[in-house]
Amino acid sequence: MTVSSDPVRLSRWIRRTARVAFVSAFLVVLAGSIVRMTGSGMGCPDWPRCFGLTIPPTQTSQVQWQPDASYAEGRMILERDSLWIAPNQHRSGTSFASDRDIGLWRHYAKHDYAHFNPFHTWVEFINRLLGAFAGLPALLLVVLSLLSGIRHRNWRPLLPALGALMALGFVAWLGKKVVDGNLIPGSITLHMLGALAILGLQLAALRKAGACVPKIHASSRTWMAIAAAITFAQLVFGTQVREAVDHLVHEGVARANWISQLPDWWKGHRTAFWAVLAAHLIWLWPGIQSGKPTQWECAVIALLGGQFATGLAFGLLGMPAAAQPIHLVLAVGLILTDGWLLGSKPLQ
Structure with a gap:
């Protein structure tokens, strides 16, 4: 007998998934508060990557211009107290000035934050990773709730589960806007309201799935x-x-x-x-x-x-x-x- 064919087992799995999703989202709230506590919110000046890299830099040399180096499109560097972005993939020449003059580097215009602190960068990156991982149980919760509705006409957990997933998407989108705007005013309040919506809806899904x-x-x-x-x-x-x-x-x-x-x-x-x-x-x-x-x-x-x-x-x-x-x-x-x-x- 499969999980989906037994309504009791399926409800049990929905409750388990809702608990995992809730704990994952709560860890994101904790990580976000640590980001604020340490002032690491702009540790990664772009989103979803970090200085244009999938794995964030750990050394200052990684965010400085280097001669005869390969740079991918979107790669970011700090030069002359400013943030620069590569519009195209290229190999650098003999000087940053000459590369800039021929358009290999453009000044990053979305914000003027131009600092690199490896600790801040990795604190912010870990926060983003936790946010991404929190999406997995949230998505699974929607899938299981949908399956419960289709197989057993139990649609009760679906609406809060779907709402939580949408709220998670909103918070992720807001995170990009916050980075692009260098921590825009009101961002803390909006992030907190979004986080509360996620957590509250996941608890609602847990209750709808028959929690004690x-x-x-x-x-x-x-x-x-x-x-x-x-x-x-x-x-x-x-x-x-x-x-x-x-x-x-x-x-x-x-x-x-x-x-x-x-x-x-x-x-x-x-x-x-x-x-x-x-x-x-x-x-x-x-x-x-x-x-x-x-x-x-x-x-x-x-x-x-x-x-x-x-x-x-x-x-x-x-x-x-x-x-x-x-x-x-x-x-x-x-x-x-x-x-x-x-x-x-x-x-x-």
């Missing part, structure tokens, strides 16, 4: 929905703060002075955490009061505690680099957990 419904003490979905909505707004607000930090980095402001140089509106993000905490404690209270909170309720409490600790570290320690990806991952984990628990059942 969690049980918690809370009986009111109203405050759970309010908590999720406030958390989502807080996450978007946080991406705007990060945009402001990126502006300070571009202006050359030292990390120790970021907090003092941020616009005053960022304090609203700090204060809004108390609204997030209060909304969660309202629906968590029955479990806390019972003295035996469920594993899911403990997970939410831990996520809130981690958010508080990393937020405190930002204010007291001058936004330490290591705290940034942790803060983001905890925020994403909190809102996804909120969304997952909205479909829970009250504990009897």
Whole structure:
């Protein structure tokens, strides 16, 4: 008996694939936060290749003009503090100036970023690799969901699976636009919304494929929905703060002075955490009061505690680099957990 001929086995495979797709996408979110933390977003100045190469360069000599060297179409080099691209495949002559004058090199006009740092380059490249690999289980999830619909008339997982794949394509397209525009304003927020859409839709596919419904003490979905909505707004607000930090980095402001140089509106993000905490404690209270909170309720409490600790570290320690990806991952984990628990059942 094949997997496709047995609806139970096929649903089990859909759930497994959805979990793999979810973990893969979550790793991309983590990698993206590390890219931001290290300032590696422009480590590869082009997309989908890196300096026109399939395997990124590791040495400065690889991105400098060399005499009597073969250059493929699209290859990029750094010369005279500018980025240059080869419009055609060619072999270099005796000097860069002469090659440029006869059109073998053209100034790269999409942006003016002209730096090479091997660490930044490979951090960004690994982030792209993870994004590409995340597409494989997402595509397989669509195929299995489609097969389930055709063979067994179970179309429920297909729509969220297809939506997640489309959202993944959107995020990849946005990544190209961001690189072409040298990290255009608003890119962090758009990337985060796209990532949340991918993760949320994959969880929806998992639920539609028959995943076990969690049980918690809370009986009111109203405050759970309010908590999720406030958390989502807080996450978007946080991406705007990060945009402001990126502006300070571009202006050359030292990390120790970021907090003092941020616009005053960022304090609203700090204060809004108390609204997030209060909304969660309202629906968590029955479990806390019972003295035996469920594993899911403990997970939410831990996520809130981690958010508080990393937020405190930002204010007291001058936004330490290591705290940034942790803060983001905890925020994403909190809102996804909120969304997952909205479909829970009250504990009897």
